[in-house]
Amino acid sequence: MSFDGQLPPKMRLLRAAAELLANSAGASVSTRQITQLAGVTAPTLYHHFGDKEGLFDAVVTAGFEEYVAGERDFAPSGQPLEDIRRMWDNHVQFGLNQPELYLVMFGNIRPESRPAIVADAEALMEEMLNKAAVAGQLNVQPREAARSILAANVGVTLMLIAEPAAERNLELSTMTRDAMIFAVSTEQASGTPEDSGKSSVVVAAIALNAALQASHSDQLSSSELKLFLEWLHRISTSSTS
């Protein structure tokens, strides 16, 4: 009834599905509800999206692009670790604003169905962490750091969604966020006992590794660079004893 006029049926289906999903409070949304709200009959849905899951995937993808756009918008503060904090907060806020969408995206991840979104989110965070690594602020490989931070970020967001909105305590988020960033950064003076073997060699290697991959240095041939990076990797992943 709401999406009658102007828009093409495909868009109307997407919007109807998104709206019903957002207000469904966990209850399942039927294709009949969606098509009725979109002012369309069943085969139209299957013509455009093939599947109910196909439609939901499209909704999720649209939501994810909105999320990514939010992540990219306020990036360049000059302080990479500060940007990571904002990314984290933006992630949490996205989840709290669209809990149902978020639960579909990150709550139901199955190995065979869609690690794609997770991979994209990881890449986004890794990209940012690379800048921190270049600046020598990172303690571990950007990829590992990104995976770790994102995992904690998702966990915190899910926990906050699970709480009644009234008693949501965002301190859980900031505390976990700072704990993760702190643990991954070189800001900490000298780490835990078992961690203390991580000398400046490793930090420097990580930084150089990230820098080399980012800027295509023309000082080395591509074959040289490949070997060089391999050695760097060996060094930077070795001394975790």
Add this chain to the structure above:
Amino acid sequence: MSFDGQLPPKMRLLRAAAELLANSAGASVSTRQITQLAGVTAPTLYHHFGDKEGLFDAVVTAGFEEYVAGERDFAPSGQPLEDIRRMWDNHVQFGLNQPELYLVMFGNIRPESRPAIVADAEALMEEMLNKAAVAGQLNVQPREAARSILAANVGVTLMLIAEPAAERNLELSTMTRDAMIFAVSTEQASGTPEDSGKSSVVVAAIALNAALQASHSDQLSSSELKLFLEWLHRISTSSTS
């Protein structure tokens, strides 16, 4: 066909549902499948559990009790923080062993439906953290620490479940685990903040160069090292990033 004899129908339903859920690989399990496997007709299910969701809740509750039992079993190592690590690992292992059950428990948490399980899991971890707090090893309130650690624990477990089993890297778990524990503990040493300055590519290369020459790294052969250092020199004397 499998759960014919001896057991009462209620148990047979529980086991059939658990088994089908465990092997469902994300696909939905129908009440007809369950009742057929249990050797029972539909109304029996609704007599005992009221609902399909009621049955699933019962399965989850049983699974959760198994999880809690696992958490409580190996507790008293004397070192509370070490016990926390084992709790974390046990949590992850439970999720990887029973991914479908875990996803129902922690992946679909909605505010109105069931923060009960989360609250129990939090209480379990808080109880353990209390011992650490008593021993002066804690940096924050046990409750806040428990919530934070559990959130990260859930996030990591979900991420690992989302990955194909072949390429699951448990380092993500140990790394995040230690990062969280480290952040809430008082173990962090006061350190040597002399080198906290921001380093560019060049600085990183120089630092690595120096460090490599100082510490005879055994990660590279001597000839490799020579070539490596030469390249490093080329890079570090060339560009200003």
Add this chain to the structure above:
DNA sequence: TATCATCTATAGCAACGCTATATGAACTGC
């Protein structure tokens, strides 16, 4: 034996995801 509560089975409803088939609209080549 009669009574009563507990448990299970027969049969079937409304709603679900989805599709075989047909109709209309819009563009193509002549």
Add this chain to the structure above:
DNA sequence: GCAGTTCATATAGCGTTGCTATAGATGATA
């Protein structure tokens, strides 16, 4: 202009789903 082709939507209905109204079977109690 107009036949041919393709895309987009509608009609109608199939098989399955979660669930239930009703009634029969069972065991304990009196």
